[in-house]
Amino acid sequence: MPPRTPEAQAFFHAVYAAVQEIPEGKVTTYGHIAKLIGTPQRPRQVGTALKHLPADTSLRYHHDNVPWQRVINGKGIISPRSQPEGARNQAASLQAEGVVVTTGALGELMVDFAEFGWFPRLLPSDEEAGVVPDDSNDDEESG
DNA sequence: AGGGTGACGGAGT
DNA sequence: AACTCCGCCACCC
Numbered sequence: 556m557p558p559r560t561p562e563a564q565a566f567f568h569a570v571y572a573a574v575q576e577i578p579e580g581k582v583t584t585y586g587h588i589a590k591l592i593g594t595p596q597r598p599r600q601v602g603t604a605l606k607h608l609p610a611d612t613s614l615r616y617h618h619d620n621v622p623w624q625r626v627i628n629g630k631g632i633i634s635p636r637s638q639p640e641g642a643r644n645q646a647a648s649l650q651a652e653g654v655v656v657t658t659g660a661l662g663e664l665m666v667d668f669a670e671f672g673w674f675p676r677l678l679p680s681d682e683e684a685g686v687v688p689d690d691s692n693d694d695e696e697s698g
Numbered sequence: 699a700g701g702g703t704g705a706c707g708g709a710g711t
Numbered sequence: 712a713a714c715t716c717c718g719c720c721a722c723c724c
Contacts, residue, residue: 585706602705634705
């Protein structure tokens with residue numbers, strides 16, 4: 556079942572399309588997807604969209620063509636759901652494509668952003684604002 | 699039709 | 712650095 560309103564449906568589709576751009580073997584965050592699609596204040600709804608990703612392969616976006624497993628939270632942890640199995644399943648999917656998942660002391664399933672993170676520096680909002688990439692960066696994402 | 703929940707993240711304490 | 716609050720809004724009672 557698709558979402559009720561056309562706006563919500565468009566948002567869901569934007570999320571799915573953005574998630575499809577995450578390269579195999581890489582991960583990004585809910586918040587980053589939200590930024591990429593121009594709604595930086597809606598990371599939570601990105602999670603909602605992925606939660607309701609259809610299994611029906613006859614639809615445009617579904618479980619098999621949207622790499623939902625490549626989206627984790629900003630702390631580098633595979634978000635625990637009401638069902639712990641969901642996170643375990645996500646970890647297995649990531650490991651199957653070469654992502655190293657480590658288990659913390661409390662059972663958190665973690666991924667190292669320094670090695671597996673995908674965070675394109677040029678966002679759609681940057682293009683609209685005419686921002687150009689700057690090579691005199693002050694960040695240090697690599698490790 | 700109204701209120702609670704939650705695959706998040708940022709600000710404040 | 713850990714914890715609480717709060718904005719966000721689609722889904723599910």
